[in-house]
Amino acid sequence: MSEARAAQFQKLVDQQPENDLFRFSLAQALEAAGRAEQAVPHYAQCVAAKADWMMPRILLGKLQLKLGRRDAAKPILEDALRLALAQDHEDPAAELQLLLAELESR
Structure with missing residues (x-):
């Protein structure tokens, strides 16, 4: 399918x-x-x-993480978080904050 x-x-x-x-x-x-x-x-x-399309940034950032490209993922996820906060998308913002915190802790 x-x-x-x-x-x-x-x-x-x-x-x-x-x-x-x-x-x-x-x-x-x-x-x-x-x-x-x-x-x-x-x-x-x-x-x-x-510039204001949040969803492809989230998916691209997550995909980069999945592919082991942490350095590529971080700025994309940070940009997605900025958009999520600016657009009042609380759930995506919370998810992105967790992903970025995990990146920082590694």
């Missing part, structure tokens, strides 16, 4: 490469299909496209 979703969203991104929502969905589908490394540039492009 995950591979089928990834293929579906890849086709949509191929047809409309400027559509950030399709790209975001493709990144999620790739990650769900176990193709985390391939999801990274799609999340990164979503992050670059919209």
Whole structure:
């Protein structure tokens, strides 16, 4: 199922490469299909496209952690936390604070 979703969203991104929502969905589908490394540039492009889009920052930061890239994850998660606080997203802010505290303690 995950591979089928990834293929579906890849086709949509191929047809409309400027559509950030399709790209975001493709990144999620790739990650769900176990193709985390391939999801990274799609999340990164979503992050670059919209300065106030919190969710791709959270997912990219978590993915970087999953891939063992703590140094890459930290500034992304810090930026996501800044947005979560500015946008009054309490649950994501709390989760991000925990992730960043864990990073600091290692």
